[in-house]
Amino acid sequence: MPHAHRLPEPPRRAVGLTLPFRLCLALALSTPLQANAASLSAKDAMIIVKALGFLEPAPAGGVVAILYGPGDASKADAAEIAGLFGSGLVSSSGTVTAKPVDEAALGDGAGYIAVIVAAGGSTGAAMAAAKAHNIPCVTAALADVQAGQCVMSVQTDPHVVITVNRAVAQAVGVHFAAALAMLIHEI
Amino acid sequence: MPAFRSLRLLPVLSGLCGLVPLSASGQSIDYGTLEQMYGEPVTTSATGKPQLASTVPADMVIISQDDIRRSGADNIPDILQFVTGIDVRHYSFGDSQVGIRGYDTPFNPRLLVLVDGRQVYLDYFGYVSWNAIPVQLDEIRQIEIVKGPASALFGFNAASGVINIITFDPLLDKVNTATVRGGTQGYGAGDAVATIPIGRTAGVRVSVGGWTATGFQTQTGGLDAAPPRAGSVNISARWQVTPTIQLRAEGGSLDAHALTFTPSDFALNVQDQVNFWRLGAAADTHAGAFDFDIYRNQSLNNFGLGGPINNTNDTLVAKFTDLLKLDANNTIRLGVEYRHQGIQYSAENGGTDSYDNVAVNGMWDWQISPAFDLTNAVRVDHLSLQDTGVFVPSPDRTRAIFDSTTLTELSFNSGLVIDVSDQDTIRISAARGLQLPSLIDLTAQLSLDGISILGSPQLQPTAIWNAELAYDRKLAPLGAKLTASVFFQRNTNLIGPPGYGVLSYFPNGTPYSTGANIGSSNEIGFEADLRGKTAGGIRWNASYRYASITDDITADAAAIPKADTNFAGSTPNHTVILGLGYTLQRWEFDAQGRWQSAYTDYTTSALGLEEPVVVGNYVTLNARIGYRVTSYLTIAGTAQQFNVSRLLETAGDYVDRRFFASANVHF
Numbered sequence: 118m119p120h121a122h123r124l125p126e127p128p129r130r131a132v133g134l135t136l137p138f139r140l141c142l143a144l145a146l147s148t149p150l151q152a153n154a155a156s157l158s159a160k161d162a163m164i165i166v167k168a169l170g171f172l173e174p175a176p177a178g179g180v181v182a183i184l185y186g187p188g189d190a191s192k193a194d195a196a197e198i199a200g201l202f203g204s205g206l207v208s209s210s211g212t213v214t215a216k217p218v219d220e221a222a223l224g225d226g227a228g229y230i231a232v233i234v235a236a237g238g239s240t241g242a243a244m245a246a247a248k249a250h251n252i253p254c255v256t257a258a259l260a261d262v263q264a265g266q267c268v269m270s271v272q273t274d275p276h277v278v279i280t281v282n283r284a285v286a287q288a289v290g291v292h293f294a295a296a297l298a299m300l301i302h303e304i
Numbered sequence: 305m306p307a308f309r310s311l312r313l314l315p316v317l318s319g320l321c322g323l324v325p326l327s328a329s330g331q332s333i334d335y336g337t338l339e340q341m342y343g344e345p346v347t348t349s350a351t352g353k354p355q356l357a358s359t360v361p362a363d364m365v366i367i368s369q370d371d372i373r374r375s376g377a378d379n380i381p382d383i384l385q386f387v388t389g390i391d392v393r394h395y396s397f398g399d400s401q402v403g404i405r406g407y408d409t410p411f412n413p414r415l416l417v418l419v420d421g422r423q424v425y426l427d428y429f430g431y432v433s434w435n436a437i438p439v440q441l442d443e444i445r446q447i448e449i450v451k452g453p454a455s456a457l458f459g460f461n462a463a464s465g466v467i468n469i470i471t472f473d474p475l476l477d478k479v480n481t482a483t484v485r486g487g488t489q490g491y492g493a494g495d496a497v498a499t500i501p502i503g504r505t506a507g508v509r510v511s512v513g514g515w516t517a518t519g520f521q522t523q524t525g526g527l528d529a530a531p532p533r534a535g536s537v538n539i540s541a542r543w544q545v546t547p548t549i550q551l552r553a554e555g556g557s558l559d560a561h562a563l564t565f566t567p568s569d570f571a572l573n574v575q576d577q578v579n580f581w582r583l584g585a586a587a588d589t590h591a592g593a594f595d596f597d598i599y600r601n602q603s604l605n606n607f608g609l610g611g612p613i614n615n616t617n618d619t620l621v622a623k624f625t626d627l628l629k630l631d632a633n634n635t636i637r638l639g640v641e642y643r644h645q646g647i648q649y650s651a652e653n654g655g656t657d658s659y660d661n662v663a664v665n666g667m668w669d670w671q672i673s674p675a676f677d678l679t680n681a682v683r684v685d686h687l688s689l690q691d692t693g694v695f696v697p698s699p700d701r702t703r704a705i706f707d708s709t710t711l712t713e714l715s716f717n718s719g720l721v722i723d724v725s726d727q728d729t730i731r732i733s734a735a736r737g738l739q740l741p742s743l744i745d746l747t748a749q750l751s752l753d754g755i756s757i758l759g760s761p762q763l764q765p766t767a768i769w770n771a772e773l774a775y776d777r778k779l780a781p782l783g784a785k786l787t788a789s790v791f792f793q794r795n796t797n798l799i800g801p802p803g804y805g806v807l808s809y810f811p812n813g814t815p816y817s818t819g820a821n822i823g824s825s826n827e828i829g830f831e832a833d834l835r836g837k838t839a840g841g842i843r844w845n846a847s848y849r850y851a852s853i854t855d856d857i858t859a860d861a862a863a864i865p866k867a868d869t870n871f872a873g874s875t876p877n878h879t880v881i882l883g884l885g886y887t888l889q890r891w892e893f894d895a896q897g898r899w900q901s902a903y904t905d906y907t908t909s910a911l912g913l914e915e916p917v918v919v920g921n922y923v924t925l926n927a928r929i930g931y932r933v934t935s936y937l938t939i940a941g942t943a944q945q946f947n948v949s950r951l952l953e954t955a956g957d958y959v960d961r962r963f964f965a966s967a968n969v970h971f
Contacts, residue, residue, distance in 0.1 A: 163340070163341075164341045167337050167340060167341045168341070170334075170337065171334075173547055173548055173588060174547045174548075175547060208337075209334055209337050209476065275726040275727075276342075276343070276358075276726070277341065277342045277343055279341075283631070283632050292590075294548075294588050295354075295588050295592070295593035295627060295629070296333035296334060296338065296354050296593075297338065298629055299353045299354045299355070299627070299629065299635065300338065300342065300346070300354055300355070300356065302674075303629075303631075303632035303633075304632055
């Protein structure tokens with residue numbers, strides 16, 4: 118059964134505004150803010166691509182599938198993430214581009230070097246592709262990695278932490294070079 | 305026994321130390337990419353495994369290539385002098401000695417220095433000739449400084465600390481650059497670094513460089529007797545044979561000349577000729593990251609003095625390690641190492657004095673919880689002596705004693721890192737480090753001025769016990785980071801080299817001098833470093849170091865105070881460092897200042913007597929202005945010690961104000 122990925126929470130304001138004003142503000146700002154706030158940042162994308170260069174064997178560049186689920190929000194998030202890759206991000210082993218992919222159209226994931234799960238995307242579909250082709254499933258949701266529903270998660274605030282579910286990585290057949298493996302936070 | 309008075313003996317006598325740095329792997333990690341990912345440097349010099357600089361269980365400072373450029377310095381000691389806890393003594397234009405946490409002496413035997421894990425420490429006399437390290441500043445990625453003993457990883461002589469100079473990777477880092485410099489004191493220098501890719505899987509880096517100068521004014525008013533100068537060439541190659549197997553090869557040659565202040569507290573014009581080769585292989589497997597490394601350092605050391613202590617040295621090191629992550633929370637590193645160190649004197653018996661050392665070591669890193677990480681490392685060294693020439697016995701140095709002498713020593717490092725919060729980290733560490741008597745201390749059999757200088761195989765290594773508490777705090781509002789530490793260090797079995805102060809006599813009345821362990825010494829110290837960058841882009845740093853040493857030296861050694869019997873007096877108690885820097889479009893402005901309190905150095909009088917030289921407290925101010933002319937060309941001007949024209953920093957040469965300009969092309 119596919120696991121739904123949580124949508125990003127809207128920004129919180131700590132200032133003590135009145136309730137009517139907060140409601141008006143939320144109505145005015147919530148939609149554009151959500152549309153502009155991809156679940157991954159440019160720094161996250163850079164780190165993910167660099168990490169792919171430490172896979173053994175490392176892909177000589179390629180395309181990352183940005184997996185989105187039903188709904189416009191998820192598709193928009195995937196498009197935002199794909200936009201972070203521009204014409205390609207460089208890892209130590211090649212240039213990596215990204216392509217938004219509907220989870221219903223992912224198939225077994227052939228042709229992709231990794232699957233990034235956008236907000237609202239299915240980690241189940243991503244993991245199926247990961248297992249079929251020994252490629253990593255990547256998500257912004259640490260909880261999904263902790264729950265064994267994806268291989269890798271990246272956080273950059275307040276400092277960079279790459280979290281890998283060791284058992285899931287082994288089950289998928291994903292192995293990182295020792296240099297990075299020693300720096301990864303494994304669970 | 306009468307006091308030993310001849311100066312000329314002492315160069316032979318001092319020194320300590322000797323062996324075995326177990327290098328932190330053969331640099332098969334992609335430092336540049338990992339630093340980009342994590343936003344901070346990565347190092348293997350703390351435990352042998354790749355770690356973020358902020359997480360290591362040791363007191364570590366990493367100097368980046370940007371730091372090196374902005375320092376304006378043209379040599380490594382001048383960069384290090386602005387690191388908290390490091391003392392740099394400029395004895396002459398080409399002779400600087402570097403110490404960590406005090407115990408400073410000419411020919412400092414307590415600091416192990418390596419280039420990419422290959423030692424450049426000279427075992428035979430137990431010191432580092434900073435002028436004779438075959439590496440160009442332009443090819444250095446970072447300089448890693450570990451403060452405190454680190455023998456469990458690096459072996460003997462990582463006593464007060466370790467400096468590991470990490471160069472760019474010839475396969476991953478395409479460094480092509482050239483620099484020329486010229487300035488006062490007749491100074492001229494040039495170097496070039498070129499990286500040649502061979503397909504997509506191999507690369508070769510070639511570096512050449514050299515410099516010459518007229519030198520500083522000496523204390524007697526003249527210039528150095530011979531112009532200091534050095535030249536070197538170095539080649540380093542990497543081949544990624546398969547995605548998981550890498551081969552390495554390296555070699556180099558160097559010739560250096562400098563007026564060098566010896567442990568006998570007088571200066572000699574010393575020539576070092578160094579040649580080395582190195583081979584290595586690394587394999588990343590499911591059974592761990594294997595690394596094999598073998599290298600040979602050969603050096604010809606000409607001390608003048610008619611040749612009696614001129615010598616050739618041969619160091620061969622082979623080591624094998626396996627770094628394995630057992631599970632999510634446990635990583636181990638296992639290693640074995642063999643080392644052979646030999647010395648031949650030009651005026652001795654034609655034989656070779658040498659030792660063989662075999663070591664096993666292990667490291668266990670246990671991530672107890674997300675906030676607690678405990679690292680333990682242990683190493684056992686077993687050393688045996690050999691002498692193949694004519695043997696000169698003495699009452700306490702018979703052939704039987706010599707042949708049966710072995711040393712088996714244990715060292716350890718333990719460190720607990722506690723992430724109290726995202727902003728605060730506490731480190732608690734304990735260690736036992738070892739400083740071996742040098743090969744000369746152990747085996748010398750020379751004759752100078754009618755006195756036999758005999759090494760003592762019965763000398764014991766100095767054990768350095770260290771306990772430390774450190775605290776790091778990120779100060780986000782200031783864009784700064786505070787690092788503070790307090791430590792206690794106990795040194796037992798201090799080494800008095802042959803001639804440390806007393807003479808003995810053969811039954812026929814002929815004098816001889818040999819070494820002995822001469823007591824113990826304790827140190828307490830505190831270091832605090834605060835550095836950051838303002839929102840307006842101003843770089844700044846401020847630090848303070850306090851060190852207090854208490855010696856408990858045997859009476860016969862204390863009878864003739866000198867640097868290695870009076871550590872309390874020869875270590876400055878207070879040091880303050882302040883720095884500022886700013887980048888304005890194409891311009892870079894940087895300045896560093898350092899103040900240290902007074903200390904006592906020693907020199908040898910015309911009568912051959914040890915005499916104290918009180919070096920008063922002093923301030924050194926350095927500055928650099930750089931201008932990026934194009935994306936390829938940068939020009940810069942450096943002023944060193946611009947606040948005073950001449951400065952007494954040691955019992956050696958006066959240090960003169962320096963100005964020099966440089967032009968660097970990078971393509």
